[in-house]
Amino acid sequence: MSRNEIRIAGAGGQGVVTAGRILAEAAILSGSNATHNQVYGPQSRGGASRSDVVIAGDEIGFPLADDIDLLVALSGEAFARYRPEVAAGGRVIVDSRCAPEAGDEVTSDFAVVDTARAVSGGQLVTGVVALGVLQAYAGLVDADALSDAVARRVPAKHREMNLEALRAGMELVNGAPA
Amino acid sequence: MSEARLVQGNEACARGALAAGCTFYGGYPITPSSEIAEHMVRLLPDAGGVFVQMEDEIASLAAVIGASLAGSKAMTATSGPGFSLMQEHIGFATMAEVPCVVVDVMRGGPSTGLPTSPSQGDVMQARWGTHGDHPAIVLAPSSVGEVFDLTVRAFNLAERFRTPVILIYDEVIGHTRESVRLPDQVEIIDRVRPAPDSVDFRPKAAGPNGVPPLPAFGDGHRFHVTGLSHDERGFPTDDGAVAGALLSRIHSKVADHEDEISAAETFMLDDAEVAFFAYGIVGRSAREAVLRVREAGIKAGLIRPTTLWPFPGRQVAVAAKQVDKVIVAEMNLGQLIGEVERAAAGQAEVVGHLRADGEPITPSELVGAVTAAGGGN
Numbered sequence: 001m002s003r004n005e006i007r008i009a010g011a012g013g014q015g016v017v018t019a020g021r022i023l024a025e026a027a028i029l030s031g032s033n034a035t036h037n038q039v040y041g042p043q044s045r046g047g048a049s050r051s052d053v054v055i056a057g058d059e060i061g062f063p064l065a066d067d068i069d070l071l072v073a074l075s076g077e078a079f080a081r082y083r084p085e086v087a088a089g090g091r092v093i094v095d096s097r098c099a100p101e102a103g104d105e106v107t108s109d110f111a112v113v114d115t116a117r118a119v120s121g122g123q124l125v126t127g128v129v130a131l132g133v134l135q136a137y138a139g140l141v142d143a144d145a146l147s148d149a150v151a152r153r154v155p156a157k158h159r160e161m162n163l164e165a166l167r168a169g170m171e172l173v174n175g176a177p178a
Numbered sequence: 179m180s181e182a183r184l185v186q187g188n189e190a191c192a193r194g195a196l197a198a199g200c201t202f203y204g205g206y207p208i209t210p211s212s213e214i215a216e217h218m219v220r221l222l223p224d225a226g227g228v229f230v231q232m233e234d235e236i237a238s239l240a241a242v243i244g245a246s247l248a249g250s251k252a253m254t255a256t257s258g259p260g261f262s263l264m265q266e267h268i269g270f271a272t273m274a275e276v277p278c279v280v281v282d283v284m285r286g287g288p289s290t291g292l293p294t295s296p297s298q299g300d301v302m303q304a305r306w307g308t309h310g311d312h313p314a315i316v317l318a319p320s321s322v323g324e325v326f327d328l329t330v331r332a333f334n335l336a337e338r339f340r341t342p343v344i345l346i347y348d349e350v351i352g353h354t355r356e357s358v359r360l361p362d363q364v365e366i367i368d369r370v371r372p373a374p375d376s377v378d379f380r381p382k383a384a385g386p387n388g389v390p391p392l393p394a395f396g397d398g399h400r401f402h403v404t405g406l407s408h409d410e411r412g413f414p415t416d417d418g419a420v421a422g423a424l425l426s427r428i429h430s431k432v433a434d435h436e437d438e439i440s441a442a443e444t445f446m447l448d449d450a451e452v453a454f455f456a457y458g459i460v461g462r463s464a465r466e467a468v469l470r471v472r473e474a475g476i477k478a479g480l481i482r483p484t485t486l487w488p489f490p491g492r493q494v495a496v497a498a499k500q501v502d503k504v505i506v507a508e509m510n511l512g513q514l515i516g517e518v519e520r521a522a523a524g525q526a527e528v529v530g531h532l533r534a535d536g537e538p539i540t541p542s543e544l545v546g547a548v549t550a551a552g553g554g555n
Contacts, residue, residue, distance in 0.1 A: 036355040062466040
């Protein structure tokens with residue numbers, strides 16, 4: 001696999017950092033190399049937050065996104081700030097609430113935040129729903145490895161809810177099974 | 179080797195410390211270093227060690243110095259604001275010759291600054307933050323694996339030379355997770371202790387390499403520890419000849435082994451016309467930039483110091499004779515660039531690519547910097 005740079009960005013509290021970490025762990029379980037970095041503000045909730053994940057078949061030089069191949073934006077602020085940093089040929093997943101009106105051909109919107117709310121009653125699993133969308137949309141890692149990485153990373157009492165969030169995210173792209 | 183897993187830089191620091199034999203951690207948590215404390219508090223008790231959260235950073239390093247004198251390998255970790263508070267005791271540990279490791283994970287400053295963002299603004303503080311003439315050993319890793327290796331090295335150098343050693347890296351290195359295999363076994367150096375039955379024990383009489391053997395409190399040797407200038411018996415003196423000789427010996431411990439302590443990795447430098455000088459995360463950006471500009475036919479290379487102090491001036495001087503231009507890229511407004519200029523001594527043009535806005539310097543930026551500088555021309 002050639003180098004893939006993924007940036008997951010949103011607001012503090014959406015689980016953006018955890019989602020990035022799970023994706024990197026899933027990539028390693030899938031036999032690739034991966035790095036993960038987190039950027040957050042001084043506040044524990046709110047403020048901007050982002051996670052960079054680099055996945056490659058061989059050694060990773062620079063461990064952050066420099067030319068973003070895939071941007072997952074979960075807030076309007078994140079979309080506005082990082083959309084210009086997406087590489088030519090890159091793609092963007094954005095939450096439906098902050099989707100651009102028209103004319104952005106590389107951007108696809110999905111109801112990530114609303115789905116997370118339906119699954120968890122809040123924003124807790126937003127990042128994991130986004131991982132489901134990303135997996136169904138781009139398939140960067142092995143699907144079983146991703147479920148495995150989610151199950152390993154989240155607290156035991158929230159495991160089922162997070163696996164449900166992952167499935168719900170994938171269904172946003174693929175449609176619900178008949 | 180353990181199996182490959184995703185490890186954060188700060189976790190690698192804690193695991194490196196344990197591998198090196200650290201049994202005491204005294205600290206006060208501060209972003210972006212807190213994960214070091216979080217891992218130590220979980221791992222140290224099982225390793226037979228002690229973790230103490232102190233009331234502030236002044237007390238933290240005081241506790242570390244006490245633990246080290248009692249025979250433990252001891253460390254603390256902090257960030258810029260706490261590192262400032264530790265400077266007094268770094269001087270004390272230098273003067274009293276107490277081995278210890280101080281980790282500074284750099285964030286934006288001055289003051290509270292940008293608490294969660296990276297910088298490289300403390301590299302001169304690491305050299306000159308404490309007062310008086312003193313040597314400094316400062317190590318700077320660029321990857322998660324290197325954080326582990328250089329943490330081990332920091333303990334080994336501290337024990338060997340009876341001196342504080344500083345490990346310094348930016349927030350990106352501290353918070354980045356990489357897939358690594360950490361070694362199960364590492365080479366460990368322990369401090370030299372005096373023979374238990376040594377008569378007329380002089381705690382500050384130089385042994386081999388100018389380093390006095392250090393007993394642990396409780397071993398049976400009685401000795402006095404002071405930050406005042408002191409004689410070989412460890413007691414204060416204002417005799418200028420004795421004070422001068424003590425300072426010279428403390429200085430020489432590091433100066434006489436400068437070539438061995440100082441280290442820099444070079445990359446594609448053999449035919450380079452332009453060289454980057456970069457450390458920490460910027461060392462990674464520069465390496466990537468070298469590969470990209472070489473594809474465009476520009477002969478670039480990299481000097482990446484892993485020891486900032488003693489400054490690897492010899493390696494810079496050798497490179498400066500060969501290249502036309504050195505681009506110093508650092509996440510501050512110009513700190514090590516002065517040292518590079520001094521070492522280059524006019525043999526190559528030295529220019530800075532400096533950034534201090536809380537964002538890391540990226541490979542794309544450095545590709546732009548080489549192109550703007552006209553390659554090596």
